[in-house]
Amino acid sequence: MTETTTVRPLRADAVTGWDFEADVVIAGYGVAGAAAAIEAARAGAEVLVLERTGGWGGAAAMSGGFIYLGGGTPLQKALGFEDTPENMEKFLLAALGPGADRAKIHDYCQGSVEHYHWLVAQGVPFKEEFWGEPGWEPPADQGLMYSGGENSAPLNTIATPAPRGHLPQMQNKVTGEKGGGYMLMKPLTDTAESLGVRAEYDIRIQRLIVDDTDRVVGVAAKRYGKPVHIRARRGVVLATGSFAYNQQMVETYAPRLINRPVASIEEHDGIGIRVAQALGAQLAHMDAAEVAFFADPQMVARGILVNGLGQRYIPEDTYGGRIGQATLNDQDNKAYLIIDEQALEAANATTSTVHFFRQQPPASVGETVAEVEDEIGLPAGTLVSTVELYNRHAAEGVDPLLGKKPEWVKPIGTPLAAFDLCNHTGGFTLGGLKTDLDSRVLHVSGEPIPGLYAAGRCTSGICAGGYASGASLGDGSFYGRRAGVAAARQD
Amino acid sequence: MTETTTVRPLRADAVTGWDFEADVVIAGYGVAGAAAAIEAARAGAEVLVLERTGGWGGAAAMSGGFIYLGGGTPLQKALGFEDTPENMEKFLLAALGPGADRAKIHDYCQGSVEHYHWLVAQGVPFKEEFWGEPGWEPPADQGLMYSGGENSAPLNTIATPAPRGHLPQMQNKVTGEKGGGYMLMKPLTDTAESLGVRAEYDIRIQRLIVDDTDRVVGVAAKRYGKPVHIRARRGVVLATGSFAYNQQMVETYAPRLINRPVASIEEHDGIGIRVAQALGAQLAHMDAAEVAFFADPQMVARGILVNGLGQRYIPEDTYGGRIGQATLNDQDNKAYLIIDEQALEAANATTSTVHFFRQQPPASVGETVAEVEDEIGLPAGTLVSTVELYNRHAAEGVDPLLGKKPEWVKPIGTPLAAFDLCNHTGGFTLGGLKTDLDSRVLHVSGEPIPGLYAAGRCTSGICAGGYASGASLGDGSFYGRRAGVAAARQD
Numbered sequence: 001m002t003e004t005t006t007v008r009p010l011r012a013d014a015v016t017g018w019d020f021e022a023d024v025v026i027a028g029y030g031v032a033g034a035a036a037a038i039e040a041a042r043a044g045a046e047v048l049v050l051e052r053t054g055g056w057g058g059a060a061a062m063s064g065g066f067i068y069l070g071g072g073t074p075l076q077k078a079l080g081f082e083d084t085p086e087n088m089e090k091f092l093l094a095a096l097g098p099g100a101d102r103a104k105i106h107d108y109c110q111g112s113v114e115h116y117h118w119l120v121a122q123g124v125p126f127k128e129e130f131w132g133e134p135g136w137e138p139p140a141d142q143g144l145m146y147s148g149g150e151n152s153a154p155l156n157t158i159a160t161p162a163p164r165g166h167l168p169q170m171q172n173k174v175t176g177e178k179g180g181g182y183m184l185m186k187p188l189t190d191t192a193e194s195l196g197v198r199a200e201y202d203i204r205i206q207r208l209i210v211d212d213t214d215r216v217v218g219v220a221a222k223r224y225g226k227p228v229h230i231r232a233r234r235g236v237v238l239a240t241g242s243f244a245y246n247q248q249m250v251e252t253y254a255p256r257l258i259n260r261p262v263a264s265i266e267e268h269d270g271i272g273i274r275v276a277q278a279l280g281a282q283l284a285h286m287d288a289a290e291v292a293f294f295a296d297p298q299m300v301a302r303g304i305l306v307n308g309l310g311q312r313y314i315p316e317d318t319y320g321g322r323i324g325q326a327t328l329n330d331q332d333n334k335a336y337l338i339i340d341e342q343a344l345e346a347a348n349a350t351t352s353t354v355h356f357f358r359q360q361p362p363a364s365v366g367e368t369v370a371e372v373e374d375e376i377g378l379p380a381g382t383l384v385s386t387v388e389l390y391n392r393h394a395a396e397g398v399d400p401l402l403g404k405k406p407e408w409v410k411p412i413g414t415p416l417a418a419f420d421l422c423n424h425t426g427g428f429t430l431g432g433l434k435t436d437l438d439s440r441v442l443h444v445s446g447e448p449i450p451g452l453y454a455a456g457r458c459t460s461g462i463c464a465g466g467y468a469s470g471a472s473l474g475d476g477s478f479y480g481r482r483a484g485v486a487a488a489r490q491d
Numbered sequence: 492m493t494e495t496t497t498v499r500p501l502r503a504d505a506v507t508g509w510d511f512e513a514d515v516v517i518a519g520y521g522v523a524g525a526a527a528a529i530e531a532a533r534a535g536a537e538v539l540v541l542e543r544t545g546g547w548g549g550a551a552a553m554s555g556g557f558i559y560l561g562g563g564t565p566l567q568k569a570l571g572f573e574d575t576p577e578n579m580e581k582f583l584l585a586a587l588g589p590g591a592d593r594a595k596i597h598d599y600c601q602g603s604v605e606h607y608h609w610l611v612a613q614g615v616p617f618k619e620e621f622w623g624e625p626g627w628e629p630p631a632d633q634g635l636m637y638s639g640g641e642n643s644a645p646l647n648t649i650a651t652p653a654p655r656g657h658l659p660q661m662q663n664k665v666t667g668e669k670g671g672g673y674m675l676m677k678p679l680t681d682t683a684e685s686l687g688v689r690a691e692y693d694i695r696i697q698r699l700i701v702d703d704t705d706r707v708v709g710v711a712a713k714r715y716g717k718p719v720h721i722r723a724r725r726g727v728v729l730a731t732g733s734f735a736y737n738q739q740m741v742e743t744y745a746p747r748l749i750n751r752p753v754a755s756i757e758e759h760d761g762i763g764i765r766v767a768q769a770l771g772a773q774l775a776h777m778d779a780a781e782v783a784f785f786a787d788p789q790m791v792a793r794g795i796l797v798n799g800l801g802q803r804y805i806p807e808d809t810y811g812g813r814i815g816q817a818t819l820n821d822q823d824n825k826a827y828l829i830i831d832e833q834a835l836e837a838a839n840a841t842t843s844t845v846h847f848f849r850q851q852p853p854a855s856v857g858e859t860v861a862e863v864e865d866e867i868g869l870p871a872g873t874l875v876s877t878v879e880l881y882n883r884h885a886a887e888g889v890d891p892l893l894g895k896k897p898e899w900v901k902p903i904g905t906p907l908a909a910f911d912l913c914n915h916t917g918g919f920t921l922g923g924l925k926t927d928l929d930s931r932v933l934h935v936s937g938e939p940i941p942g943l944y945a946a947g948r949c950t951s952g953i954c955a956g957g958y959a960s961g962a963s964l965g966d967g968s969f970y971g972r973r974a975g976v977a978a979a980r981q982d
Contacts, residue, residue: 252775254590284743284744380891
């Protein structure tokens with residue numbers, strides 16, 4: 001209780017002294033905070049970033065580094081892919097779930113090429129090389145990849161497929177020292193520093209400070225357990241990340257993620273959301289979650305995935321995040337990969353960066369489908385029936401059930417194996433504060449809360465129920481910039 | 492904007508005069524409001540109910556009237572069903588979704604028998620007759636029914652099946668004049684009136700009034716477009732219903748319900764949630780929804796339901812609300828009922844109260860499964876494969892895939908028909924304000940908001956992702972009582 005009761009706003013007249021002061025105060029030095037810092041500084045503000053950990057980076061620096069960009073970026077063009085903002089928008093509206101913020105998606109697609117140029121201008125490197133195989137990440141330092149199921153059924157029939165997963169060129173891929181996320185965050189924070197942005201570390205925000213008109217004028221925080229008060233002359237930007245590691249919030253809002261938060265850092269405790277809620281902030285899509293599927297995409301595409309009833313449910317060659325969401329949300333988190341010896345060998349012969357997904361032994365190996373079905377405990381006859389139907393069509397190279405691309409459709413022969421991929425999911429939350437296109441935090445009344453801005457995963461961005469890799473670093477950096485500009489201008 | 496900006500709290504010192512005044516002011520005269528009114532009056536408070544429409548009743552009076560009660564109620568016992576609070580709790584924890592409020596479910600189950608006695612003491616009549624057929628409602632004035640899939644797979648293996656759908660004995664079933672909901676609300680509001688509870692109609696609440704310590708001391712409202720101010724000396728109870736008819740909130744929180752709100756009244760605009768959010772109230776399970784499935788349960792149980800891939804996905808003899816949720820949430824709202832001539836005739840020969848669900852003509856009638864499969868546009872071979880597997884097991888009277896009870900398992904013969912039940916769902920929202928066991932509205936800090944109480948569908952009650960018919964009138968009346976007591980005592 002003590003921990004949480006502190007989220008109530010503090011009145012400025014109760015503050016006896018300010019420990020730090022700046023025009024724009026930013027909480028969190030991940031991608032949204034860094035982008036906000038750069039743009040606030042460029043707009044003429046004195047900027048202070050408060051970071052809870054001992055260094056910059058946040059979840060972004062630990063991530064693969066995908067940034068979802070399109071509409072005809074120079075990288076897309078150089079690699080021969082056609083795309084338009086309209087085509088990208090069509091895709092995102094279909095992929096990101098009903099109820100997604102249409103205005104934000106439109107805005108994001110219209111601004112995507114400009115945002116690419118901005119990232120390059122800050123020093124983010126993109127290598128002109130495309131990686132076209134199924135996978136979570138490219139095997140080396142390739143710069144472009146499909147990262148949302150754009151070229152798979154059913155989305156490939158809704159919008160013209162174009163890869164939009166833009167990856168900062170990593171260094172030392174093998175040792176992993178400078179991955180895509182690092183190569184995004186390093187230039188951004190270098191740029192911020194060159195613009196005079198200050199950062200104070202080991203500061204955990206506790207509550208917002210408001211004046212007698214309810215305008216946000218600062219942040220109350222703790223440093224090594226002691227209270228510190230930071231005055232923001234123009235505005236506060238919240239960029240504190242998701243609530244994936246706040247167990248109570250996950251139970252209350254996104255219970256499917258109970259006990260399976262991943263792909264973010266433990267600092268993601270929802271504090272930015274809670275301090276704003278205490279001011280009457282509106283929320284959005286609190287149940288939404290990115291869901292990774294822990295399985296080698298090369299294997300998955302070459303086999304068939306069946307649920308606990310032995311039925312196929314998703315084209316196996318689509319984006320792993322779509323498989324993860326479908327498995328966790330709609331299939332009771334039950335999945336088995338059925339793959340024959342030949343396909344397994346072909347998968348193992350491919351280059352992949354995610355070898356650890358292959359270490360699990362099969363749950364069953366058999367000479368017949370019936371044998372495997374029985375051994376993994378599927379209802380009698382279900383898997384046999386599923387494989388029979390799949391093989392009948394696969395013999396003609398088609399998949400009328402789910403539209404897997406012909407290149408991945410081959411009859412399942414013998415011997416074959418089943419891998420138990422039940423509960424092989426985990427993810428991070430996508431819901432959060434409702435913000436407008438200027439990243440102003442909206443009150444439940446619909447009006448902006450004066451002096452308060454937010455971006456990144458403490459906000460509900462472009463995603464509602466769906467996801468594409470790169471959407472978080474994408475909308476975090478895009479609306480982080482907006483937050484910095486708006487806060488500096490006191491919009 | 493004008494409509495919504497009014498939700499910000501109003502300071503009491505800005506109120507120039509009070510139009511009404513009472514110890515406890517209750518917003519909404521549905522089941523939660525009526526229960527709160529009764530208990531607040533009994534606790535010695537002067538009570539005023541503000542109702543937006545021209546009369547008492549709310550969504551409750553328009554509903555079928557199910558109240559979810561168990562643990563060994565006199566009605567259960569009289570009809571030969573064994574149940575315990577622990578058994579009921581086991582069921583609800585399994586049925587109502589991960590993340591459900593465990594403390595509330597425990598509390599509700601422990602208090603359920605007492606709550607039955609309370610309802611009877613207020614004059615709510617329950618007829619000692621059980622209705623055991625699949626259906627949304629009994630055909631006549633029976634008092635007890637399965638209403639949550641208690642006796643169907645997989646829940647029948649998790650807790651000992653017991654019917655818990657308690658129905659107030661209706662009158663004039665044929666004309667529908669005095670349905671179960673009416674027969675619940677009439678005695679409750681009569682009781683309230685006899686206790687001196689006053690009600691003012693045509694009053695729409697706009698915002699809460701707080702004193703300078705942020706304690707809730709009243710309600711600002713409108714009557715015929717003119718502002719009225721109501722002072723609450725002890726507390727305000729919000730009992731304003733769901734947000735199913737607030738399109739913006741549905742898009743933001745529960746987008747699967749876009750364009751399909753039903754089973755509640757259009758007054759359900761989420762106002763109680765929004766005025767409390769403006770004070771920093773915590774929310775819970777905002778994506779959760781009850782989902783009705785518009786199909787005759789007698790037909791459904793006798794046929795098989797398949798999704799858009801021609802696969803079965805749920806035991807067809809379970810509670811329709813489970814079918815609705817599974818269809819809308821997990822099957823892209825696609826469902827086809829496959830039923831043979833003989834089963835259709837058997838269904839049509841049964842007594843059912845929901846004849847209008849039968850008026851739709853079949854999408855296809857054929858002599859073979861392949862013919863029907865083709866005509867309704869399922870992927871080639873899928874329905875044939877599904878029926879073949881189903882029939883193979885059905886010949887032995889079993890359903891190893893989904894566990895439909897043997898009495899409903901019969902091979903599907905010819906001729907057969909398919910009914911297109913895609914988009915045959917609709918429902919109301921279950922998410923809302925987070926309250927404690929005394930129905931105090933909790934601030935995001937975890938502390939109660941002084942002077943503010945809530946119950947019914949503007950709160951998150953016992954349901955998270957799942958549902959059982961009667962859960963809303965059940966927790967609405969149960970926690971409505973608690974709200975009345977707590978508000979009267981200023982707990």
